[in-house]
Amino acid sequence: xxxxxxxxxxxxxxxxxxxxxxxxxxxxxxxxxxxxxxxxxxxxxxxxxxxxxxxxxxxxxxxxxxxxxxxxxxxxxxxxxxxxxxxxxxxxxxxxxxxxxxxxxxxxxxxxxxxxxxxxxxxxxxxxxxxxxxxxxxxxxxxxxxxxxxxxxxxxxxxxxxxxxxxxxxxxxxxxxxxxxxxxxxxxxxxxxxxxxxxxxxxxxxxxxxxxxxxxxxxxxxxxxxxxxxxxxxxxxxxxxxxxxxxxxxxxxxxxxxxxxxxxxxxxxxxxxxxxxxxxxxxxxxxxxxxxxxxxxxxxxxxxxxxxxxxxxxxxxxxxxxxxxxxxxxxxxxxxxxxxxxxxxxxxxxxxxxxxxxxxxxxx
Amino acid sequence: xxxxxxxxxxxxxxxxxxxxxxxxxxxxxxxxxxxxxxxxxxxxxxxxxxxxxxxxxxxxxxxxxxxxxxxxxxxxxxxxxxxxxxxxxxxxxxxxxxxxxxxxxxxxxxxxxxxxxxxxxxxxxxxxxxxxxxxxxxxxxxxxxxxxxxxxxxxxxxxxxxxxxxxxxxxxxxxxxxxxxxxxxxxxxxxxxxxxxxxxxxxxxxxxxxxxxxxxxxxxxxxxxxxxxxxxxxxxxxxxxxxxxxxxxxxxxxxxxxxxxxxxxxxxxxxxxxxxxxxxxxxxxxxxxxxxxxxxxxxxxxxxxxxxxxxxxxxxxxxxxxxxxxxxxxxxxxxxxxxxxxxxxxxxxxxxxxxxxxxxxxxxxxxxxxxxxxxxxxxxxxxxxxx
Amino acid sequence: xxxxxxxxxxxxxxxxxxxxxxxxxxxxxxxxxxxxxxxxxxxxxxxxxxxxxxxxxxxxxxxxxxxxxxxxxxxxxxxxxxxxxxxxxxxxxxxxxxxxxxxxxxxxxxxxxxxxxxxxxxxxxxxxxxxxxxxxxxxxxxxxxxxxxxxxxxxx
Numbered sequence: 001x002x003x004x005x006x007x008x009x010x011x012x013x014x015x016x017x018x019x020x021x022x023x024x025x026x027x028x029x030x031x032x033x034x035x036x037x038x039x040x041x042x043x044x045x046x047x048x049x050x051x052x053x054x055x056x057x058x059x060x061x062x063x064x065x066x067x068x069x070x071x072x073x074x075x076x077x078x079x080x081x082x083x084x085x086x087x088x089x090x091x092x093x094x095x096x097x098x099x100x101x102x103x104x105x106x107x108x109x110x111x112x113x114x115x116x117x118x119x120x121x122x123x124x125x126x127x128x129x130x131x132x133x134x135x136x137x138x139x140x141x142x143x144x145x146x147x148x149x150x151x152x153x154x155x156x157x158x159x160x161x162x163x164x165x166x167x168x169x170x171x172x173x174x175x176x177x178x179x180x181x182x183x184x185x186x187x188x189x190x191x192x193x194x195x196x197x198x199x200x201x202x203x204x205x206x207x208x209x210x211x212x213x214x215x216x217x218x219x220x221x222x223x224x225x226x227x228x229x230x231x232x233x234x235x236x237x238x239x240x241x242x243x244x245x246x247x248x249x250x251x252x253x254x255x256x257x258x259x260x261x262x263x264x265x266x267x268x269x270x271x272x273x274x275x276x277x278x279x280x281x282x283x284x285x286x287x288x289x290x291x292x293x294x295x296x297x298x299x300x301x302x303x304x305x306x307x308x309x310x311x312x313x314x315x316x317x318x319x320x321x322x323x324x325x326x327x328x329x330x331x332x333x334x335x336x337x338x339x340x341x342x343x344x345x346x347x348x349x350x351x352x353x354x355x356x357x358x359x360x361x362x363x364x
Numbered sequence: 365x366x367x368x369x370x371x372x373x374x375x376x377x378x379x380x381x382x383x384x385x386x387x388x389x390x391x392x393x394x395x396x397x398x399x400x401x402x403x404x405x406x407x408x409x410x411x412x413x414x415x416x417x418x419x420x421x422x423x424x425x426x427x428x429x430x431x432x433x434x435x436x437x438x439x440x441x442x443x444x445x446x447x448x449x450x451x452x453x454x455x456x457x458x459x460x461x462x463x464x465x466x467x468x469x470x471x472x473x474x475x476x477x478x479x480x481x482x483x484x485x486x487x488x489x490x491x492x493x494x495x496x497x498x499x500x501x502x503x504x505x506x507x508x509x510x511x512x513x514x515x516x517x518x519x520x521x522x523x524x525x526x527x528x529x530x531x532x533x534x535x536x537x538x539x540x541x542x543x544x545x546x547x548x549x550x551x552x553x554x555x556x557x558x559x560x561x562x563x564x565x566x567x568x569x570x571x572x573x574x575x576x577x578x579x580x581x582x583x584x585x586x587x588x589x590x591x592x593x594x595x596x597x598x599x600x601x602x603x604x605x606x607x608x609x610x611x612x613x614x615x616x617x618x619x620x621x622x623x624x625x626x627x628x629x630x631x632x633x634x635x636x637x638x639x640x641x642x643x644x645x646x647x648x649x650x651x652x653x654x655x656x657x658x659x660x661x662x663x664x665x666x667x668x669x670x671x672x673x674x675x676x677x678x679x680x681x682x683x684x685x686x687x688x689x690x691x692x693x694x695x696x697x698x699x700x701x702x703x704x705x706x707x708x709x710x711x712x713x714x715x716x717x718x719x720x721x722x723x724x725x726x727x728x729x730x731x732x733x734x735x736x737x738x739x740x741x742x743x744x745x746x747x748x749x750x751x
Numbered sequence: 752x753x754x755x756x757x758x759x760x761x762x763x764x765x766x767x768x769x770x771x772x773x774x775x776x777x778x779x780x781x782x783x784x785x786x787x788x789x790x791x792x793x794x795x796x797x798x799x800x801x802x803x804x805x806x807x808x809x810x811x812x813x814x815x816x817x818x819x820x821x822x823x824x825x826x827x828x829x830x831x832x833x834x835x836x837x838x839x840x841x842x843x844x845x846x847x848x849x850x851x852x853x854x855x856x857x858x859x860x861x862x863x864x865x866x867x868x869x870x871x872x873x874x875x876x877x878x879x880x881x882x883x884x885x886x887x888x889x890x891x892x893x894x895x896x897x898x899x900x901x902x903x904x905x906x907x
Contacts, residue, residue, distance in 0.1 A: 006559050014639050028563070028718055038887040046897055117639045119630055119715030125464040185712070191631050192714045208810035208833060211861015222810075222833055229836030230785055298829060298840065300813070309813050311827060326814035326829070326865075334864040345563065346717045349639040363887055 003031060006345075010039050014349040016113055017359030021336065021348070028344045033337045037330075040363035048323045053079055053153060053292065056323070061147040063325065063361040066109045068147050069102035069138075070303045071361070076151040077232065078299035078310045082292045083153070089274075090282045091155035092233040096271045097168065098141060098150055099233075099301075100264040104175070105134040106304035107215075107257050107264075110356040111182070114254070117349035118195055126182050133171040140164050155285030165272050172265045183258060196251035200339050200351035203248060210335035213328045214306025215260060216355055219253030221246040226302040238270045253354040291318050305329055305356050327361040389526050390444075394436035398429055438518075441528055445517045448696065449662050452669075453479045455700060456707045463711040486655030494557055494648050501555030506653055509548040513660035513667075516541045520670045523680040523691035524596055534595040535583060535671070542626065542667060545660075546572035549635055553645040564644030567718055568635035571625060574725030579622040581733035582615040585740040586675045599679030603686060609676040611743055615736035616676045618729050620705070623668035625721070628661065629706060631713040632721060639715070669702040670695075677702070759834035760807050762787055768807060773799055780842075788840045793826075796843050797853035797879075800828070803839065804858050808832055812855065815865035817873035819899045824850055824875055845875055854880035872897035 009020035018039035024032040044063070048056050060075040061068035073095055080087070087095075108131040115123025135145045140161055142150040150157055186192045202212070207220035217224065225242040227235040243259035245252035292314040300309040306328025313322040332355045339351050406419035413419075421428065454469060454476050461468025469475030493502065516538050521527035531537065546568045553565020586608055587593055590601040602608055609616045625632035636644030646657055673679060677698050680691035688694060716724070757764060762782055769777060769789065776795035780788040791799055803809040813829040824845040831838045845852055854877035856863040864886060866877045871885040874895035885892060894901060 004559060008640075013642060025563075027566075038889075041887040043896060046903065050903060115714075119633070119637065119639060120713065121460075122464045122711045125466050129465055189713055191716050194720055195714055195717060206860075209860045211811055211813070211859065213811075224833040224836070226836070229833075230838070296827075296840075296842075298838075300838070307813065307831075309829060311814065311816055311829065313818055322818045324814065324816040324827075326816075330864060330868075331861050334861070338860075344717060344719065345640050346634070346637065346715075 002026075008348070009036075014117060014352060016357045017362075019333065019357070019359055019362070021340070021352070023340065023345070023348070025345060028346070030340050030343055030345060030348065033340045035333050035336050037333060037359070037363055040359050042364070044364035045323050045325060048320055050319065052290075052318045053320065056320070057151065057153070058147070058149050061149050063327070063364065064303075064305075064329075064358040065146050065360065066106040066358065067102060067304050067308075067361075069098050069150060070301055070308060072149065072151045073099060074299055074301040074303075074308050074310050076153050077301060078297055078312045079153045079292060080288075081299050082295060082297040082312055082314055083288060084293075085154050085286055085288055087155055087233075087286060088282050088284065089234065090159070090278050091284045091286075093271045093275045093278070094156045094160060094284060095151060095233050096235065096238070097160075097268055097275070098148070098156070100268045100271070101134050101137050101141075101168075102148075103264050103304045104261050105131050105138070106356075107261050108134070110257060110304075110353075113356075114353045117353035118192065120185075120192075123182065123185060126185070130175060130178055130182070133175065137164075137168055137171055140167060152285055152288075154288035155283070157285070159280070159284045160275075165275070168268060169272060172268050176262065176265055179258075179261065186254075193251065195347075195350055196254060197247075197249060199250045199347050200343060200354070201247075201249045202339065204246075206338070207248070210338060211331040212306070212335055213331065214303060215243075215256045216253055216306060216332055218242065218244045219256040219354070220248040226300055226307055230300065232299075232301065234274075235267075237274070238267055240266050240270075250350050250354045257356075291316060292320075300326075303328055305358060305361075306332065308361075325361070325364055327364065329355070329358050330362045333357070333362055386530065387525055390437045390440045390528075391433060394440055395429065395433040397436055398432045402429065402432070437528075441518050442514070444522075445514070445520075445663070445666075448699075449517065449659065449666055450476075450479045452666055452700070452703055453662050455703060456710075459704060459707040460711050463708070483655055483659075486652050489651035489654075491651040491653070492648075496557045497648065498555035498557070501551050502648075505548040505552035505555060506649065506657070509545050509552070510656050510660045512541045512544045512548075513663040516667045517663040520667060520674075521595055522695050524599075524687065526692050527595075530594070530596060532592070532594050534593045535587065535598070535675075536593050538667070538671070539580065539583060542664070543572065543576055545664065549645050552649075553635075556645070556648040558648050560641045560643070560647045561645045564635040564637075564641050564647070567637075568628075568645060570718065571628075571632065571634060571721060571725075574722050575622045575625045575729070578618050578725065578729040578733040579626065581730070581737055582612075582619045582622070583675070585612060585615055585733075585737045588737075588740050588744065595674055595679070599674060599681055602678045603681040603683075607676060607678040607683070612676065612736060612740065614732055614739065616672070618733045618736060619672060619675065621729060623672060624706060624709060625725075627664045627668045627706075629665065630710040631716045633715060634718055634721060637715055665703065665706060666699065669699045669706065672702050673698040756806055756808055758808050760832070760837070761835070762837060765807055765837065765839065769799070769802075772802055777841075785835065785837045786840070787837070788842075790842045790844070793843045793845055793852050796826075796828075796841070797855060797858075799841065800830070800855045800858050803830055808834060809839065812859035812862040812865070813838070815855070815862050815869055817869040817875050817897070819873060819897065821899055823847055824873060826852055826869065826875060828855070850875045851878055852876070853878050854883075856880050871895065874898065 003024050003026050006023050006025055007020055008023060009015040010018045020036040022034045022036060023030045056075060057072050060072040063071040108127045112124045112127040138145055138148055141164060142148040202220045204221040207217050207222055223242060223244045228242055240263050243256045243263060245256050294314060294316040296313045298309060298311040300307055308328055309326035311324040312320055315321040336352060340348050402422045406423040410419040458468045469478030471478045471481045519528055519538055549568040550565040553561040589608060590598040592598060628635060636646055646654060649657055680695035682688055682694060765787055766779060773795055776792040778790045780790055809830040809832050811831050813831050816827050818825040818827060824847060826843045826845060828841040829838055843852060852875060854866055856866050866880055867883060867886040869875055870877060870883050871888055872895060877883060
């Protein structure tokens with residue numbers, strides 16, 4: 001069989017969103033790949049230039065449905081830096097809790113998608129079952145399952161409701177017990193291991209050069225986490241480890257994400273304990289001015305998928321002059337042409353699955 | 365065979381010898397049904413034209429009656445195979461539902477009618493054929509695929525009194541027809557003018573070559589042990605000695621894996637791997653064509669389970685009991701138990717990769733099946749020496 | 752650039768090194784905790800980025816983006832160091848009538864799509880980019896939607 005171009009996408013079971021991977025295949029071997037995006041481009045950044053600062057928070061939620069909390073967080077953070085506002089401790093820890101809940105449910109969503117990519121529907125349904133508990137926590141905290149609209153410029157929308165601490169700790173404890181069932185399902189399956197180990201290896205140097213971030217990068221051996229190395233929201237006052245795996249293959253990236261969920265559970269517990277120590281009367285929200293002083297600022301936050309960065313240029317009015325979004329998946333997708341070169345077609349879902357695609361934030 | 369009253373027909377005095385010369389329930393059933401229909405027709409005609417020759421012919425001609433009975437028997441056999449198939453689909457959905465912690469089928473009593481509802485739904489779907497497809501290959505591959513699958517499902521005997529033909533080539537014929545499907549998948553993948561289908565078809569061909577050989581070697585070992593290709597003989601040879609799963613456990617494992625691969629179920633459903641190949645070789649088959657392909661898939665799953673039961677689990681016999689009062693039910697229960705393993709594997713595993721499946725087939729299963737053959741030879745030699 | 756690589760430079764070390772090498776082309780605007788902001792002449796951007804990548808161990812280009820200041824364009828680079836978590840922001844002014852700048856896509860593979868995006872949204876041309884084509888918008892677009900001169904409906 002001579003080479004042929006196969007267009008995988010935009011509507012294809014592996015793509016998890018609207019994008020296309022054009023591959024030139026020689027039989028089963030991929031010779032060349034070219035990702036094509038832009039199907040969801042809606043001019044998000046341009047739209048923000050015509051909205052006042054508070055109006056952008058719900059829009060930031062919709063950048064990615066399963067990381068809405070971190071996206072509105074990074075937006076609020078950059079505006080706070082521009083305004084020079086310092087949050088109260090209570091608001092900071094509430095944001096930590098919300099972020100980590102978001103991280104766990106996003107990673108579970110990834111695990112579910114990973115299961116279907118490899119043809120195992122059980123993993124899909126089991127991880128969605130576990131995810132429900134964290135979505136319920138979202139409902140209790142913010143009233144919404146996915147697009148949470150919780151952070152505000154200068155704090156968070158509301159303090160946690162009654163019994164939230166109890167429910168949250170219960171959900172975390174239960175999750176830590178139940179996830180082993182799921183992990184055993186994958187780790188003890190020889191077929192799963194043979195599909196993941198040694199597939200899509202990225203060296204440490206390449207991972208940094210391609211601009212991979214987040215769990216994808218840590219699975220390649222780069223020991224870097226924005227939460228630890230460029231701390232925000234009192235993350236430096238909590239005790240936790242950064243999950244790193246030096247293998248660089250799909251299985252390493254899988255292990256990093258699984259380990260991160262456990263670390264998130266730890267962080268939630270500690271943040272809850274810290275919240276206990278802070279008097280309930282402390283405000284969760286600081287008054288923020290309407291206008292932002294002139295200047296340029298940027299802020300970055302560890303998103304479940306990587307490093308999300310926003311760059312804000314303000315001209316002194318109540319609308320941003322320019323708001324740039326640096327999406328982690330945007331860069332990860334651009335690296336996909338290197339990742340899938342030389343692998344078999346059957347490996348493409350396994351490799352792209354470990355990148356945790358989300359096209360809403362990629363195309364913006 | 366004239367009856368003096370309907371009471372005589374109901375009492376069912378003596379078994380009817382089929383054209384094969386042995387007692388056969390489907391044939392008997394069909395003959396009785398025709399006696400009822402033909403007799404009623406003859407009586408009605410006789411009422412209008414008393415003493416005509418046509419009603420005499422309908423009522424008394426045995427050759428004509430046996431032809432009609434065979435035609436009805438075909439329907440009976442197919443209907444039973446179809447119901448078994450529906451039951452297996454229902455069973456798999458229920459088992460998967462329990463294992464995945466979700467609701468399974470819901471229509472009808474215990475959700476049994478869900479498959480019928482799905483079948484009706486596929487009838488309503490638009491029937492699309494790609495414009496640039498190779499029409500002959502496209503349709504004929506489908507016809508041959510579904511035809512052979514249904515045919516071998518009907519050829520599986522449920523007991524020594526429920527079969528179509530009791531033929532001496534038995535298993536060999538079934539295996540021959542079983543192996544046609546991957547060829548047809550290759551043709552179908554080629555003729556659809558779709559790259560996903562083409563890759564799916566190529567994968568089917570590669571997979572077939574890797575798994576047919578160990579499967580046939582295991583078959584050879586069973587046939588050597590039983591001394592016959594005839595299904596009846598194999599089953600009763602197991603009743604006389606022991607179920608072949610005990611001496612041929614290795615062969616059983618090899619055959620189980622090969623059978624899953626042969627019926628293209630997860631983890632070996634590479635030709636239709638939906639994550640990378642959309643729907644594989646079935647991509648361009650829409651509506652009822654797709655529904656029939658799915659049905660044929662389960663027919664082949666049924667055949668694979670039935671072959672395992674016949675070759676290793678003593679068929680319709682039970683140890684120390686023999687045939688028992690209802691051997692058909694025993695056979696089906698065993699088939700459903702084997703199919704439960706199939707569903708279990710499907711719930712627990714990911715899809716394997718093409719090169720891995722070939723490595724596994726050639727480097728693990730083939731040597732194991734040869735070892736299995738050597739074990740059989742050793743057993744037979746030892747048996748020759750001891751007795 | 753035969754200098755030895757500094758694996759984990761501090762903010763002061765970076766400031767001193769860049770001042771020493773590129774004092775005639777760059778202006779340090781401000782520094783903060785793990786933050787340095789520079790503005791740079793567009794002629795020196797490629798050399799500066801290469802120096803930061805090779806010597807000061809800035810392994811990743813987090814983002815490259817454009818800003819339309821109406822009288823001129825600006826390209827903003829965010830580079831990050833994995834050892835220390837330091838980020839460097841470099842702003843480069845580009846005149847409206849000659850929107851050319853050297854590409855850094857060959858230094859950092861990750862800057863590739865950022866530059867393509869900046870090209871299609873602002874019309875800034877990155878010289879030496881391996882494949883400068885439209886990415887998010889259709890290939891047949893002839894305008895650059897994120898420029899301030901491109902008005903949204905209702906704004907005219």
